Amino acid sequence: MKNQNPLTKLTLLFAVLLTLGAARAQDDILPGVSIGFAPVGLTMDQTVRLNLVNIGVPNGMFISWRFIDASGLTLAQSTATLPLGKIVSVDFKRQASLGPLFQRAEVRAQVDIVSAGVPSESLRRSLELFNTDTGATTVFMGAVGP
Numbered sequence: 001m002k003n004q005n006p007l008t009k010l011t012l013l014f015a016v017l018l019t020l021g022a023a024r025a026q027d028d029i030l031p032g033v034s035i036g037f038a039p040v041g042l043t044m045d046q047t048v049r050l051n052l053v054n055i056g057v058p059n060g061m062f063i064s065w066r067f068i069d070a071s072g073l074t075l076a077q078s079t080a081t082l083p084l085g086k087i088v089s090v091d092f093k094r095q096a097s098l099g100p101l102f103q104r105a106e107v108r109a110q111v112d113i114v115s116a117g118v119p120s121e122s123l124r125r126s127l128e129l130f131n132t133d134t135g136a137t138t139v140f141m142g143a144v145g146p
Contacts, residue, residue: 034110034113036108037110040108042107043103043104045132047092050065050067050109050126054084054085054123056084061081061082062081063115065078075092075107076092093132111123126142128141
């Protein structure tokens, strides 16, 4: 049987502990819950609105949201702390920079609950697509509340 150097054993133990620590640190920064909405077609005269309300966390919850195009590119994003009962709405309107060939674009929204241990049921959410000039809603995605 080969006699191993104690320094080699110590180095191996350190590497294992470092790997476990890095994996645990990664768990701490990843969102606890990720909520995705189905894509919607967005024309130049429409706005997509994401509505969020904290209905279950008295101390507030930290969330991250983003609008994503069909190729996976993030079009807009931000973070917010939602106090209990406060409604936050964020809008995205397409820029005219794509020209007349791109009259319609597919867009989807994603919301991440960053606060640890917060279930998705604590965040009521909806997505609506409306005409920017008239305010008339053409698409609504949401859930019926309890």
